[in-house]
Amino acid sequence: MTDDRGAGRRSSTATLTQARDDARSRADTAVEAMPYLPPASSPYTPADVDPSTLVWAETVAGPGYTHMTVARGTRIRLEDVTGDACAHVVVLSALNPGERLNVADTQKIPWQAYLGAGHPLLSGDGRVLATVVADAAGGHHDAFCGVTTIAGNIERYGAGAAHTATAAGRELLLLAAAKEGLTPRDVPPSVSFFKGVRVAPDGALEWTGDGGAGATVDLVAEMPLTVLVANAAHPLDPAEGYRTGPVRVHAWAAAASSASDPWWTATPERTRAYLNTQQHLLARGIR
Amino acid sequence: MTVTWATYEAEYFDRSEPYVQGAIVLDQEIAPRAGWSAPIRAGHVLTLVDVGGNQSGDCLIYDASDHDVRYSAQATLAAQRNAYLVDGSVLRDQEGAALMTVVGNEVERQDTIGGACSKESNTLRYGHHTLFHHACRENFLLEGAKHGLGPRDLVSNINWFMNVPVEADGTLGIVDGMSAPGKRVALRAERDVLVVISNCPQVNNPCNDFNPTPLRVIVTDPAVAA
Numbered sequence: 283m284t285d286d287r288g289a290g291r292r293s294s295t296a297t298l299t300q301a302r303d304d305a306r307s308r309a310d311t312a313v314e315a316m317p318y319l320p321p322a323s324s325p326y327t328p329a330d331v332d333p334s335t336l337v338w339a340e341t342v343a344g345p346g347y348t349h350m351t352v353a354r355g356t357r358i359r360l361e362d363v364t365g366d367a368c369a370h371v372v373v374l375s376a377l378n379p380g381e382r383l384n385v386a387d388t389q390k391i392p393w394q395a396y397l398g399a400g401h402p403l404l405s406g407d408g409r410v411l412a413t414v415v416a417d418a419a420g421g422h423h424d425a426f427c428g429v430t431t432i433a434g435n436i437e438r439y440g441a442g443a444a445h446t447a448t449a450a451g452r453e454l455l456l457l458a459a460a461k462e463g464l465t466p467r468d469v470p471p472s473v474s475f476f477k478g479v480r481v482a483p484d485g486a487l488e489w490t491g492d493g494g495a496g497a498t499v500d501l502v503a504e505m506p507l508t509v510l511v512a513n514a515a516h517p518l519d520p521a522e523g524y525r526t527g528p529v530r531v532h533a534w535a536a537a538a539s540s541a542s543d544p545w546w547t548a549t550p551e552r553t554r555a556y557l558n559t560q561q562h563l564l565a566r567g568i569r
Numbered sequence: 570m571t572v573t574w575a576t577y578e579a580e581y582f583d584r585s586e587p588y589v590q591g592a593i594v595l596d597q598e599i600a601p602r603a604g605w606s607a608p609i610r611a612g613h614v615l616t617l618v619d620v621g622g623n624q625s626g627d628c629l630i631y632d633a634s635d636h637d638v639r640y641s642a643q644a645t646l647a648a649q650r651n652a653y654l655v656d657g658s659v660l661r662d663q664e665g666a667a668l669m670t671v672v673g674n675e676v677e678r679q680d681t682i683g684g685a686c687s688k689e690s691n692t693l694r695y696g697h698h699t700l701f702h703h704a705c706r707e708n709f710l711l712e713g714a715k716h717g718l719g720p721r722d723l724v725s726n727i728n729w730f731m732n733v734p735v736e737a738d739g740t741l742g743i744v745d746g747m748s749a750p751g752k753r754v755a756l757r758a759e760r761d762v763l764v765v766i767s768n769c770p771q772v773n774n775p776c777n778d779f780n781p782t783p784l785r786v787i788v789t790d791p792a793v794a795a
Contacts, residue, residue, distance in 0.1 A: 379721070380719070380720040380721050381720075382721075384684065384725075385642075385643070385684075385725055386642075386682065386683060386684020386685070386725045386726075387684055387687075387690050387693075389682060389684075389741060390682075390683055390684055390690075390694075390733075390741065390742065390743075391690060391693050391694060393740055393741065393742050394739050394740060394741065395682070395735050395739040395740075395741045396738075396739035404690075404693075406687060406689070406690070406706065406720070406723065407687075407689045408687065408688075408689030408690050408691075408692050408693050409689075426643065426646050426647070426652060426682075427643055427646060427647035428641065428643025428644060428647060429643075431644065431663070431664045431665040432664065433664055433665050433666065434648075434665050452663065452664065465637075466637050466663075467636075467637050467721045467722055468721055469663075470724050470725075471641065471642060471643045471724060471725050472643075480739075481652045481735040481739075483737070484651075485651040485652040485653040485678065485735075486650060486651055486652075487646065487647070487650045487651060487652060517647040518647060518650065551693045551694055552693075554692055554693045554696070554697070555693050558689070558692060558693070
C-alpha cells in the first residue's frame with residue numbers, strides 16, 4: 283500500500299511562505315511505489331528496452347492500482363518484483379469502452395483456459411484487445427477467480443477498503459476505472475497475472491502459486507487501449523495474511539502483432555481475430 | 570428465417586413440471602432462438618426445463634433494483650472453489666452477495682465458463698460466413714434493452730444445460746451435452762432479481778445438439794399452495 287512515511291509536519295507552516303517552502307521541500311523523495319517521470323528516467327528500465335522509447339514507468343504499491351490509456355503497438359511489461367504481487371488486469375478499447383475484455387471468449391476462442399505466451403485477450407466483439415506476447419512467470423496466471431471483494435476481505439482480513447493494507451481488488455479496479463471516466467458497469471471479469479489456478483478433473487480450483495521474484499509478463503496493445511491494473515491479493519491465495527508486493531510497470535513504443543508473429547497464425551481462430559482487429563483499425567485510419 | 574424439421578415440435582419433447590411446488594407465478598415457453606426476461610421476486614423459484622434436450626439456456630442475472638449489481642461468474646466460482654455449477658451453487662453478484670441459489674439440478678454439472686455466442690465470435694470460431702447467424706449476444710442486447718441494459722452490462726453468463734469440460738492442459742470447449750428432454754434446473758431468488766435468458770440459437774457447435782429447441786420457464790411461489 284502507499285508509503286506515507288515522511289508525511290506530516292516538518293517545519294513551521296504558520297505563514298504562506300513557510301507552508302509553501304514546507305510543501306516544496308517534500309518533493310524529490312524516492313519511495314518504493316511511485317511513477318518515474320519522464321519514463322526514460324526509470325531506475326529500473328529493463329535491459330532489453332531503449333529508455334528513449336518508454337512511455338510509462340511506475341512501481342505500483344501492493345495493494346494499489348494504476349491505469350493508463352496507451353497507443354496501439356505499446357508493449358507493457360508487468361513485473362512481480364518480490365514474487366508476492368498479483369496484477370488483476372482489465373483492458374478496454376480506448377475507441378469504445380463498450381468493447382472490453384471478455385474473459386469467456388478469451389478462454390473459449392483459443393480452446394485454452396490458461397493464459398500464457400501468445401494468448402490473446404479478446405473483446406466480446408471478435409477482436410484482440412491485447413496479446414500476452416511473453417510470459418516469464420511460468421504460466422502462473424488465472425482467468426477463473428477475478429478479484430477479491432470488500433465484503434470478502436472484511437470477513438477474511440478485517441478490512442477491504444481501498445485505503446487499507448488489505449484492500450479488495452474490486453475496490454481498486456473501480457478506482458482505476460473511475461479515473462479513466464468509467465463506471466462500475468465498465469468493470470467486467472478480469473484476468474490475474476503472477477498467481478496461478480488450475481482446474482482439477484472434478485472442477486476444483488487448485489492453487490499453483492507464483493512465478494517467483496522478478497517474474498514478468500508482456501502485453502502488446504493491439505488497438506488504442508485503456509489498461510486498468512489492480513495489485514491485490516488473489517482470492518484463492520492460501521497465505522494466512524494478505525499477501526502482496528509491488529508491481530513494476532514499464533511500457534514502450536513497439537509494434538502491434540503482425541502476420542509474422544507466431545501467435546497470429548497459432549490457430550485459425552486467432553488468425554481471424556487479428557484480421558478482424560486489423561480491419562477495424564484500417565477503417566478508422568489507424569495503422 | 571430458415572424453417573427446418575427442428576422448428577416443429579417433436580414427439581420427444583418433455584415439458585416436465587415445476588421442480589419446487591407452489592402457486593404458479595409465471596409459466597412461459599421460450600421459443601427456439603428467442604430471448605426472454607422477467608423480474609423474479611425474492612423467495613420465488615424459477616424452474617428451467619430443457620424441453621428438447623441439450624438446449625443451452627444462456628442466462629444473466631441482475632439485482633432488480635440496481636442493474637449495476639449483476640451476476641459474476643468469477644465471484645461465484647472463486648467462492649465455491651470449483652469451476653462448475655451444481656446443486657447448491659450460490660450465484661453471486663460482483664461483490665460476492667447471493668443473487669440466486671441452485672436448489673435443484675438434474676444435470677451432472679452446469680457451465681458458467683463458456684460465455685455467450687455472438688455473431689462476432691462466430692467469425693472467429695467458425696469462419697466469416699457465420700457472421701449473419703443469430704446469436705445469444707443479440708438476444709441479450711435486445712432483451713436487455715427493454716430494461717435499459719446495453720453492451721456494458723453484458724458479462725460472463727451461465728449456460729444452463731451446456732457442457733464445457735476443462736482438461737488437465739487447460740484445453741476447454743463445448744462438447745456434447747449431458748442433458749435430456751425434461752431435465753430441469755431450479756433457482757431460488759435470494760432477492761428481487763431480473764433474469765435474462767437467451768434460448769441459444771447456435772448451430773455451429775454441440776451446445777444445442779445443432780438443433781435449437783424450446784425452453785420452458787416456470788416460476789413458483791413456494792410460500793403459497795399450488
